[in-house]
Amino acid sequence: AQKVTQAQTEISVVEKEDVTLDCVYETRDTTYYLFWYKQPPSGELVFLIRRNSFDEQNEISGRYSWNFQKSTSSFNFTITASQVVDSAVYFCALSLIIQGAQKLVFGQGTRLTINP
Amino acid sequence: DVKVTQSSRYLVKRTGEKVFLECVQDMDHENMFWYRQDPGLGLRLIYFSYDVKMKEKGDIPEGYSVSREKKERFSLILESASTNQTSMYLCASRIRGGFNYGYTFGSGTRLTVV
Numbered sequence: 629a630q631k632v633t634q635a636q637t638e639i640s641v642v643e644k645e646d647v648t649l650d651c652v653y654e655t656r657d658t659t660y661y662l663f664w665y666k667q668p669p670s671g672e673l674v675f676l677i678r679r680n681s682f683d684e685q686n687e688i689s690g691r692y693s694w695n696f697q698k699s700t701s702s703f704n705f706t707i708t709a710s711q712v713v714d715s716a717v718y719f720c721a722l723s724l725i726i727q728g729a730q731k732l733v734f735g736q737g738t739r740l741t742i743n744p
Numbered sequence: 745d746v747k748v749t750q751s752s753r754y755l756v757k758r759t760g761e762k763v764f765l766e767c768v769q770d771m772d773h774e775n776m777f778w779y780r781q782d783p784g785l786g787l788r789l790i791y792f793s794y795d796v797k798m799k800e801k802g803d804i805p806e807g808y809s810v811s812r813e814k815k816e817r818f819s820l821i822l823e824s825a826s827t828n829q830t831s832m833y834l835c836a837s838r839i840r841g842g843f844n845y846g847y848t849f850g851s852g853t854r855l856t857v858v
Contacts, residue, residue: 637784663846671753671852673834678846719786730775730838731802732847734786 630655632722634735641710642743649705649738651720657681661723662696662703663732668716679703710742747771748850750835756856763822765853767835773848774840776818778802778810781832781852790833793818794840825857 631654641647653662664676677687679696687694691708707714720735751766769776774795779787789802791810799810807829811819818837822829835850 632786634786665849671832671834671854673836673847673849675846721787731777731789731792732787732836734779734788736784736786 630657630722630724630733632720632733632735634718634720634738636738637736638739638741640741640743643712644709646706646708647710647740647742649707649718649720649740651703651705651735653701653703653720653722655722655724657724663721663723664694664703664705665719665721666716667719667737673719676705707740712742712744715740715742748835748837748848750833750850750853752853753851754854754856756858757822757825759826759857761822761825761857763825763855763857765820765822765833765835765855767818767820767837767850768816769818769837769848770816771837771839771848772815773837774815775838776812777836777838777847778808778818778820779834779836780804781834787834790820825855827857829855830857831855 633652660681662679665673667673684696693706695704717737717739719737721732723732748769757763777792778790781787788804790808791802793799793812796815809821833853836847838847
């Protein structure tokens, strides 16, 4: 089965705390991509990062970092020194080829609230 | 700046009405997608289209149909709206190609069926 699980439905922290959003995926494919998207209150999904299945290097972009571990099928997202503007719903997604077309399979989403 | 535009931000329709949700992209993308978003369920794929006049069912196509007469426009149709179709609907597009091409999403249409 192709599946993405974000076990944390909601997280609430105080500003400047570090927070990690978990993502676990299932796929039998050897070639796939993983994504993180942010959905602010405006509704539009904003692309954050893409990682392919052959590249297990961790990535850091400013206050954001991602930890990809194939051994545990996880692609976790950490925000360091969180800010109120980080409040949003975050989605992890798995990209697969199904019926000859690439499709995104999304997790349930994690609603992150950063309190001042 | 590339854009996916959904014609309505909020819609309220009555049970049994035929509803059209419109999506237009200005990026000359071949692939277009319709998702619905519900709390606790994430985004689920309703229909997608490889290219003009092509369409494929996604994971939850029941109660929906689509139309892609022009490359830039992908319409989602609720033939007879029901209250369980109250949801947020998101359109996305991407260029045809390898895995590494990303998706661009619209801002969503929040549909309420009363």
